Amino acid sequence: MYLSLWLVPRAELPPAAPGTRHLTVAGRGLVGAAWVVYENDSVLRYDELLRAVLVRDGARARVCITDIWVDSEISLAGGRALWGIPKEMALFEVHRADxxxxxxxxxxxxxxxxxxxxxxxxxxxWPLAFTLAQTLNGRIKTSRVRGRAALRLARAEWTAPADSRLGALGRRAPLISLTLRDFTLRFGG
Structure with missing residues (x-):
């Protein structure tokens, strides 16, 4: 997983799940974007691009995936049906060299x-722990996510056309970028 985080002015935050509110401090919210390559021991092998925002569900901090694309029809169907994750299809190119x-x-x-x-x-x-807040069947669906990963600090550059839903990613440098190697994730109880 190649993850970047940005502090974004409230007016530029992506829409979150109905029933949640953006979690902001001093008028800024936390937005993350990641390229994810599921391989090796993964149940499914596929590529993914996602954007998520930190939200409040009542008084609790949650993560809401606002945009996500995959190249696996099985992942798309499962993500939508089980967790309310709004997956769409895309084609990916991933090249590893330096x-x-x-x-x-x-x-x-x-x-x-x-x-x-x-x-x-x-x-x-490092342990990973957060709770997703998505919309499933017109209601908030929360799902615990737990895992572990080897972390590496990284330098990341993001670009996106102005007409892309992710167009804002290239307008400012990320606050921090990380690579999560050999990560495990478990959704749900």
Whole structure:
């Protein structure tokens, strides 16, 4: 997983799940975007591009995936039916050489391109824990997500055409970028 985080002015935050509100501090919210390559021991093998925003569900902080594309029909169907994750189909190009370069396209054009270069490894394997808040069957669906990953600091560059839903990603440099290697994720209880 190649993850970048941005602090974004409230007016530029992507729409979140109905029933949630953006979590902001000093008028800015946290937006994350990631290229994910599921391979090796993954149940399914596919590529993914996502954007998520930090929200409040009542008083609780949650993560809401606002935009997500995959190249697997099975992943698309499962994500929508089980967790309310609004997956769409795209074509991906992933190249590894001195880092990773990614591109995602639909029939309407390029969604985004990115390049990530690892800088320094952080020792050990780090726990991952958050709760998703999505809309499923007209109601808020929360899903616990747990996992572990080896973390590396990275330098990432994101570009997206102005007419892409991800057009804002290239307008400012990420606050921080990380590579999550050999990660595990478990959705639900």
């Amino acid at each position: 880092g990773v370069s990614c591109a995602a396209k639909t029939g309407r054009g390029t969604l985004a391109t990115g390049r990530s270069t690892e800088r320094a490894a952080l020792p050990g394997r």
